[in-house]
Amino acid sequence: MPSVAFLGAGSFGTALAIHLANSGCEVKLWDRKAQLIDEINNTRKNTKYSRDSIIPTNITGYKELQEALKDCEFVVLAVPSHAIRDLCRSIKGFIDEKAIIINIAKGIEVDTKLRLSQVINEELQNPVVVLTGPSHAEEVLLKMPTSIVASSLSNDHAEKVQDLFMSNYFRVYTNEDLVGVEIGGAVKNIIAFAAGICDGIGYGDNSKAALITRGMKEITRIGEVLGGKADTFSGLTGMGDLIVTCTSPHSRNRKAGILIGQGKSLEEATAEVGMIVEGVKACRAFYELKEELQVDMPITDVLYGILFKGLNPTDAVEKLMSRDKKNEMY
Template sequence: MTKVAFLGAGSFGTALSLLLASKGIEISIWDRNESVINNININRRNSKYSKNIYIPDMITAYHSIREAVKDSSYIVLAVPSHAIRELCSKIKGIIPEEAIIISIAKGIEEGTNMRLSQVISDELDNPVVILSGPSHAEEVMANIPTTVVVSSTDMTCAERVQDLFMSPQFRVYTNDDIVGVEIGGAVKNIIALAAGVCDGIGFGDNAKAALMTRGMAEIIRVGEKLGGRAETFSGLTGMGDLIVTCTSVHSRNRRAGILIGKGMNLDETLKEVGMVVEGVKACRAFYKVKEELNVEMPITDILYKVLFDGKDPKDGVEELMSRDKKSETY
């Protein structure tokens, strides 16, 4: 029987584990939080992330990461982007050599500016597949139709992951542009955070549409510069993910932006949200990337100043709107 190990018991990892368990696949979950492990095994709940959703018996949680990954055909890294390298280092030498590593985080590594697939391959020799796209955990748990993309430098492995997750409610496409898939998923978090700021200030649909459209221009610019294909950014991991993250009540990036737009500082915002806001880390990382590559990313530039330099969000919007006139180009 196929066994899949989830390392991290957060919301999206839990949602995907429930999806696979419904297909009769044996699931193991490891998390560093002992109370989460006990809650799953004893109460059949993951109260922090999935509230009242029942955790079926096909899912077993482990305190030992070695026990969780034992005999696993697939290992899902279900932790935030900044924790990927440490986790890979922790499982090096104890995972099956033939196991496929699946990453569901979205971001790049601060300091090295490496994509997460590169970080994983830097630590492990296993094949790596990226799963990305517009997929809020809450809706996956509710069996609401969702569509995602898998990508890899080894597309045979990507197709195996496609088969693993495909269901009547969860459609999976393949895309061999792993650079575009990863960059689209990372930069859209910056734009979603900025969209939330606009909502918090009280702006309307006109501003949101403009921000998302010009945000897509930034995604395409930096994505192509890093080696991604333009058509990837019009797909699920670009435009699709941008739409859902900028507009949904489930989006923690948008939620954080709303609080900042209403006047909270970054520390207060992160404390209020209570979960990792990937857009904050992505903004800091891509601010440096754009400087190094000389890529024009005005929204990212202004958001960085709002988050880290104390710039007033309304002043930031005025600065964006008052830039020199130009032709609409990507």
């Protein structure tokens, strides 16, 4: 079985590390928090991110990147989107040039507006595969049936990652549309945040259905302008990911949105969630990008107003509902 390094011991990284370890892989798990690595090695627990799950003995925690990367065939980047570039710079010279980089973060780089695979390609020469889709860590740990997507510029590399992660409860599809796969996974966080606000205000199923459906239109609209294929957005990394993040109690973006809908500030909401809420940075990045490209994204507009301009959530809903009439298909 192959040797796999996970860089980042957060919730999803730890869940996937346990999944591969249970499949027989040798897993090396690095994190910048030394106390967390000590806990993993000494108690076989990661209490903050994987609750009561037992860390298998074929997972070893490392405090030094060079040690974690030695002789690894696959390297999983399991850090937030804003940390991807710095992490790639840190591992230069330590990583085998043939090792496949697997990115599981969702988003785009705020300053450059580059997709994360593009960020990685600017810093490293290794093949890159994006692994994404509707997959909460909590349910992966419980071995609930889950389906996700592996995408790459090389279908051969995507298939190697597919083979690595496939199991009888974890199904991996491939998709050659790397642009669409990445954009779908990034923009859905914006819509999920907005869905949480609707829940926090106290709106019901009608509102949620409308938001998800029109949110899908925004994802497809910006995704096609950036070069993605329409069919991708009706798949796992578009509609699938959108459904799970807009409706699940596990969703950080939805939870943060609920708190804001209940009257808390952005700072209070993110502090209470206690983990990275990717929708905040995604909203800023895609608001700026859609302004530059002149793409109509009204949900993104009002969420940006709520998060960064002091717009009242109920006023934001009124703003959405009172826009000029239009045909649903445009």
